[in-house]
Amino acid sequence: MSNAVKDVGERLTAFLPNLRRFAISLCGARDVADDLVQAACERALASAERFEPGTRFDAWMFRILRNLWIDQVRRQKTAGVQDDISERHDLAGASGEREAEARLTLKTVAEAIGDLPDEQREVLLLVCVEELSYREAADVLDIPIGTVMSRLARARKALGEAAGITTTTARSRVMKGVNE
Amino acid sequence: MTRTDFSDEILMRFADGELDAEISAEIEREMETDDALVARLALFIETRHAAKIAMQPLLEEPLPAELTAAVERVIAAKTSAQNESGASVLPFARRAANDRRASRWLAPVAASLAAVIAGFGGYWLGRGGQPTAEGVLPPTALSSPALEEALETVVSGEERQLSGPNQRFRAIATFRDNDQALCREFEVDSPDRSTVVSVACRAGAEWRVTFAVVARGDSGGYAPASSTETLDAYLTAINAGAPLEAEEEAKVLGGLREQK
Known part of the structure; x- marks a missing residue:
């Protein structure tokens, strides 16, 4: 039994940078994210036996952390806590792109990701950044795989538009059934 | 067979490696002659790449020493607690007093x-x-x-x-x-x-x-x-x-x- 705890502990230590990145992208502020990471580690260790060897440790941890975050948001909401967590300045500041000089009207990719609706951003992070499969992301988020795909597609369209990644606007008009 | 009606979802799955071999091959064939298809597909490939690049600095950022230490304490406490008695509830490491948020939900068991x-x-x-x-x-x-x-x-x-x-x-x-x-x-x-x-x-x-x-x-x-x-x-x-x-x-x- 204590092998499970030891195993999870070791994996956790190596996984902290990724876990923290995901936390920052969820809550948009480093201090909140660090508390969240700590709480997630605590919970993971308390339930180390539940981790099934052979399954993805990162997906398991992301799920634990995200569930904690949802609870926290609701607590704060009901308690009327006014917080600045809606500003995801930390996300954009991270890349240093904000300071780049030639900024026209387009946003940096990091800013654009920060501006996505929560449910789109988390899917984008899990699949495109953390490289989970659609199935794994669906399990982390407890949503059907079809929802993962529709949110992910919307996230990437929004990101492409906001950050100017769309290759040719002329062509995009030809696309059908894209604007919901 | 020629298909030009690949949905965005299909293209995205192709870009993410989530599509079966048969349809993937079909798309690849189609791409040779269909520029519009290539452009639509490019959006999904490029956004994935761009997102990864944009989030990379967060990964490379040094971990706050406070966080690392706190997690190490939790691990050490849990490991020893289990060796001794299997205790399951642990006090949290106390964070700096000036962190106003921490006091609300990460206080020690009180x-x-x-x-x-x-x-x-x-x-x-x-x-x-x-x-x-x-x-x-x-x-x-x-x-x-x-x-x-x-x-x-x-x-x-x-x-x-x-x-x-x-x-x-x-x-x-x-x-x-x-x-x-x-x-x-x-x-x-x-x-x-x-x-x-x-x-x-x-x-x-x-x-x-x-x-x-x-x-x-x-x-x-x-x-x-x-x-x-x-x-x-x-x-x-x-x-x-x-x-x-x-x-x-x-x-x-x-x-x-x-x-x-």
């Missing part, structure tokens, strides 16, 4: 915990109060029709004043446990300034309170951190699923009301 009732047996709502843990929790505190109604109508994130005992009900989350039973996490504030942090699960046509922590205190209608830590341990134990999304929750709660 003296403000007046009582813990956490049993898989639980007790039943609406039976005139025969809690298995006699005397610890006033039976009237949770077994009221008003509470039952609140459990079935108040959406997570909202509050309601319960009629009768002058209690304030706050719905925190709705989720399913290990056995797929519907559960709700909620808090009830009483006039004496105590807050009950609780989980009730559906068993047949009744709500069964499976977990409750009474937190006394000065928190002004806000469950102190120590009680939510205990709750976390409990939720882990029952393998609670992620909170239902608002839409799903509305559907489920609506279904409960219809059964009446």
